[in-house]
Amino acid sequence: xxxxxxxxxxxxxxxxxxxxxxxxxxxxxxxxxxxxxxxxxxxxxxxxxxxxxxxxxxxxxxxxxxxxxxxxxxxxxxxxxxxxxxxxxxxxxxxxxxxxxxxxxxxxxxxxxxxxxxxxxxxxxxxxxxxxxxxxxxxxxxxxxxxxxxxxxxxxxxxxxxxxxxxxxxxxxxxxxxxxxxxxxxxxxxxxxxxxxxxxxxxxxxxxxxxxxxxxxxxxxxxxxxxxxxxxxxxxxxxxxxxxxxxxxxxxxxxxxxxxxxxxxxxxxxxxxxxxxxxxxxxxxxxxxxxxxxxxxxxxxxxxxxxxxxxxxxxxxxxxxxxxxxxxxxxxxxxxxxxxxxxxxxxxxxxxxxxxxxxxxxxxxxxxxxxxxxxxxxxxxxxxxxxxxxxxxxxxxxxxxxxxxxxxxxxxxxxxxxxxxxxxxxxxxxxxxxxxxxxxxxxxxxxxxxxxxxxxxxxxxxxxxxxxxxxxxxxxxxxxxxxxxxxxxxxxxxxxxxxxxxxxxxxxxxxxxxxxxxxxxxxxxxxxxxxxxxxxxxxxxxxxxxxxxxxxxxxxxxxxxxxxxxxxxxxxxxxxxxxxxxxxxxxxxxxxxxxxxxxxxxxxxxxxxxxxxxxxxxxxxxx
Amino acid sequence: xxxxxxxxxxxxxxxxxxxxxxxxxxxxxxxxxxxxxxxxxxxxxxxxxxxxxxxxxxxxxxxxxxxxxxxxxxxxxxxxxxxxxxxxxxxxxxxxxxxxxxxxxxxxxxxxxxxxxxxxxxxxxxxxxxxxxxxxxxxxxxxxxxxxxxxxxxxxxxxxxxxxxxxxxxxxxxxxxxxxxxxxxxxxxxxxxxxxxxxxxxxxxxxxxxxxxxxxxxxxxxxxx
Numbered sequence: 072x073x074x075x076x077x078x079x080x081x082x083x084x085x086x087x088x089x090x091x092x093x094x095x096x097x098x099x100x101x102x103x104x105x106x107x108x109x110x111x112x113x114x115x116x117x118x119x120x121x122x123x124x125x126x127x128x129x130x131x132x133x134x135x136x137x138x139x140x141x142x143x144x145x146x147x148x149x150x151x152x153x154x155x156x157x158x159x160x161x162x163x164x165x166x167x168x169x170x171x172x173x174x175x176x177x178x179x180x181x182x183x184x185x186x187x188x189x190x191x192x193x194x195x196x197x198x199x200x201x202x203x204x205x206x207x208x209x210x211x212x213x214x215x216x217x218x219x220x221x222x223x224x225x226x227x228x229x230x231x232x233x234x235x236x237x238x239x240x241x242x243x244x245x246x247x248x249x250x251x252x253x254x255x256x257x258x259x260x261x262x263x264x265x266x267x268x269x270x271x272x273x274x275x276x277x278x279x280x281x282x283x284x285x286x287x288x289x290x291x292x293x294x295x296x297x298x299x300x301x302x303x304x305x306x307x308x309x310x311x312x313x314x315x316x317x318x319x320x321x322x323x324x325x326x327x328x329x330x331x332x333x334x335x336x337x338x339x340x341x342x343x344x345x346x347x348x349x350x351x352x353x354x355x356x357x358x359x360x361x362x363x364x365x366x367x368x369x370x371x372x373x374x375x376x377x378x379x380x381x382x383x384x385x386x387x388x389x390x391x392x393x394x395x396x397x398x399x400x401x402x403x404x405x406x407x408x409x410x411x412x413x414x415x416x417x418x419x420x421x422x423x424x425x426x427x428x429x430x431x432x433x434x435x436x437x438x439x440x441x442x443x444x445x446x447x448x449x450x451x452x453x454x455x456x457x458x459x460x461x462x463x464x465x466x467x468x469x470x471x472x473x474x475x476x477x478x479x480x481x482x483x484x485x486x487x488x489x490x491x492x493x494x495x496x497x498x499x500x501x502x503x504x505x506x507x508x509x510x511x512x513x514x515x516x517x518x519x520x521x522x523x524x525x526x527x528x529x530x531x532x533x534x535x536x537x538x539x540x541x542x543x544x545x546x547x548x549x550x551x552x553x554x555x556x557x558x559x560x561x562x563x564x565x566x567x568x569x570x571x572x573x574x575x576x577x578x579x580x581x582x583x584x585x586x587x588x589x590x591x592x593x594x595x596x597x598x599x600x601x602x603x604x605x606x607x608x609x610x611x612x613x614x615x616x617x618x619x620x621x622x623x624x625x626x627x628x629x630x631x632x633x634x635x636x637x638x639x640x641x642x643x644x645x646x647x648x649x650x651x652x653x654x655x656x657x658x659x660x661x662x663x664x665x666x667x668x669x670x671x672x673x674x675x676x677x678x679x680x681x682x683x684x685x686x687x688x689x690x691x692x693x694x
Numbered sequence: 695x696x697x698x699x700x701x702x703x704x705x706x707x708x709x710x711x712x713x714x715x716x717x718x719x720x721x722x723x724x725x726x727x728x729x730x731x732x733x734x735x736x737x738x739x740x741x742x743x744x745x746x747x748x749x750x751x752x753x754x755x756x757x758x759x760x761x762x763x764x765x766x767x768x769x770x771x772x773x774x775x776x777x778x779x780x781x782x783x784x785x786x787x788x789x790x791x792x793x794x795x796x797x798x799x800x801x802x803x804x805x806x807x808x809x810x811x812x813x814x815x816x817x818x819x820x821x822x823x824x825x826x827x828x829x830x831x832x833x834x835x836x837x838x839x840x841x842x843x844x845x846x847x848x849x850x851x852x853x854x855x856x857x858x859x860x861x862x863x864x865x866x867x868x869x870x871x872x873x874x875x876x877x878x879x880x881x882x883x884x885x886x887x888x889x890x891x892x893x894x895x896x897x898x899x900x901x902x903x904x905x906x907x908x909x910x911x912x913x914x915x916x917x918x919x
Contacts, residue, residue, distance in 0.1 A: 080896050094707065096722075324714050325710070325711075373727075374725065408738050
């Protein structure tokens with residue numbers, strides 16, 4: 072029986088002790104003497120969030136298929152255990168072996184959202200690894216970052232030895248081979264880092280210096296080593312039907328956010344919404360083939376015993392063989408009493424028919440994401456969803472028995488006017504009116520329930536809006552109040568509920584997203600002043616963060632409200648995500664002209680991703 | 695038909711709570727491809743009933759649950775198939791087919807055996823053993839029990855069927871019926887209170903050894919006998 076890192080007394084004191092015991096079904100156990108490389112894979116948030124993440128399951132499965140590697144999992148200890156570990160000097164451990172993370176060869180940290188940045192420091196700190204890469208020695212693990220936030224790694228580059236830019240399936244073998252060579256030859260850490268920098272997709276921040284203009288913008292990047300490449304090209308899986316995917320995902324004991332089999336049907340998105348970072352980063356769209364998906368769906372259900380399967384992708388309706396896949400799943404799942412969950416479907420006759428088959432209509436709600444309240448602004452953001460389509464979809468749904476609708480909007484989008492904001496209320500009202508026109512009184516079971524939610528727009532790197540200025544907190548809140556007021560002025564206001572996201576945290580996320588190297592010291596300062604779990608509103612301390620900015624002499628507005636010149640060098644320009652800066656600039660101009668750009672299946676826009684020679688770029692176009 | 699399953703829970707998995715153990719077995723039954731019956735309705739669920747929830751932190755070698763099956767191979771096959779998909783620390787010990795009309799596991803529970811050890815950190819007075827025996831040998835042990843709504847005085851002795859001091863710990867057989875359940879920790883905390891020893895937090899290591907039903911003649915029998 073495994074010995075746990077924590078004593079019974081501690082485990083009995085903390086909330087949900089099963090977060091820390093490992094030993095779940097399909098967790099991989101190896102003997103440490105029989106592997107050459109030990110890899111600790113960390114999601115820097117609480118177990119239930121981290122365990123719900125598909126990417127880690129893919130990499131975990133892949134690394135453990137390598138005979139010479141044992142990959143284990145690490146999550147952020149919750150605040151209760153965090154305090155005990157600090158008080159009693161207990162080092163952070165990996166779940167499988169329960170061994171200290173500091174003994175590992177690698178600590179991989181996935182960066183899925185900016186608000187986890189202080190948790191990176193929490194993990195390093197509890198593990199006993201120096202927070203700054205420059206202070207680490209041969210005894211410390213190589214700390215490597217991956218995931219979408221690494222497309223602008225600069226705000227956190229001081230804390231990492233390496234970043235892996237792009238999809239994880241492709242270069243880990245090469246990196247681990249290099250690591251083994253480094254250990255066998257007894258070379259120094261600097262040797263390893265310099266050689267790692269030559270592996271495609273690997274970025275070694277310590278090999279560069281960022282120089283600034285007087286106004287604080289980036290002047291240039293200076294290479295500190297001949298061996299460092301000028302541009303880091305993202306890594307990408309060419310054939311997503313011939314690659315790693317877990318047949319036996321780990322099954323948590325406790326209920327986690329995503330407590331189901333997740334079938335990733337495709338990567339990327341053809342749509343090109345101008346606010347969306349994922350839509351650009353994962354270009355081109357690559358579909359997994361139907362037979363691959365059928366095989367994995369069955370294997371994962373049989374190996375986990377999960378009672379639900381969910382399709383995962385950015386826009387599932389665009390998967391070309393969706394009807395065939397859904398028919399297959401409905402047949403297999405009804406036999407096995409498995410639920411099917413279908414997120415991100417466009418609401419139309421097909422999807423309503425499918426949802427009618429797989430969900431309890433009375434209990435489920437329908438989701439639309441118009442993102443903007445007016446057609447004009449939807450054209451600005453290239454959200455190809457028209458009011459007609461929304462109202463038709465709603466009408467069909469109401470006829471089918473649905474009575475609950477969720478609507479998602481953004482406030483603070485570029486070129487937004489008061490009219491656009493009022494449009495949110497008007498569209499919500501029209502949907503409610505559609506219900507009352509469609510469903511006769513005698514068939515109604517109470518009111519229609521419309522929930523409109525707004526988040527605040529945050530410009531992200533590698534989107535056409537990377538040049539846009541972001542609103543201040545006060546502006547955000549004014550917009551939310553205007554939305555609320557407009558909704559109360561609608562005829563059907565009693566059928567509409569309105570929620571909005573916190574404003575101050577959106578401002579901080581914006582700073583992190585488009586930050587440069589000057590942000591590192593602020594994150595470190597904020598962490599030292601007690602910030603951690605910033606993604607959890609109950610632990611987010613805005614005043615402490617603002618104090619940290621002040622103490623470091625860094626002006627938050629520089630990163631958010633400032634308008635960026637079109638020829639400005641961005642901190643992330645040295646990364647090539649496949650989509651060219653020219654294309655993004657063209658799209659930024661088209662946004663200003665309120666011009667919609669056709670999706671990748673209709674017409675190629677020459678974004679640059681065609682050079683990968685795969686996916687949708689190889690398809691014949693409709694137009 | 696109904697099948698009763700006995701399992702043990704030892705080691706790190708003792709930190710998994712009762713609801714999560716239920717979810718664990720729901721998934722395990724699907725992994726083992728056992729032909730379990732489902733309830734009707736839009737969200738069918740497996741027909742499954744657990745005997746008695748085990749507190750987080752307690753180990754057990756006498757846990758039980760019942761399931762309803764559509765078809766059955768044989769009990770050995772069910773046991774082997776389930777054991778093939780168990781995780782470290784949970785083991786299927788016995789499987790038995792229930793006679794028609796036999797009450798479900800939860801309703802049947804009458805008593806349970808426990809073995810309690812102290813945590814290493816606990817400092818006890820030298821004569822605690824004698825005092826514990828004397829405590830147990832009293833005719834009545836009146837205690838005030840806090841219920842959800844009020845306080846009431848009960849005779850704890852009625853719920854303590856056996857108490858022995860063994861080499862490996864304190865053995866107790868306690869009432870485990872619904873409504874009259876006595877927890878081993880409650881007994882020992884009360885005892886140490888009476889001799890003026892204040893226990894630290896989490897002083898006890900509890901292991902449930904067996905769970906019993908009462909036969910028509912009043913005899914205690916393990917849930918699978």
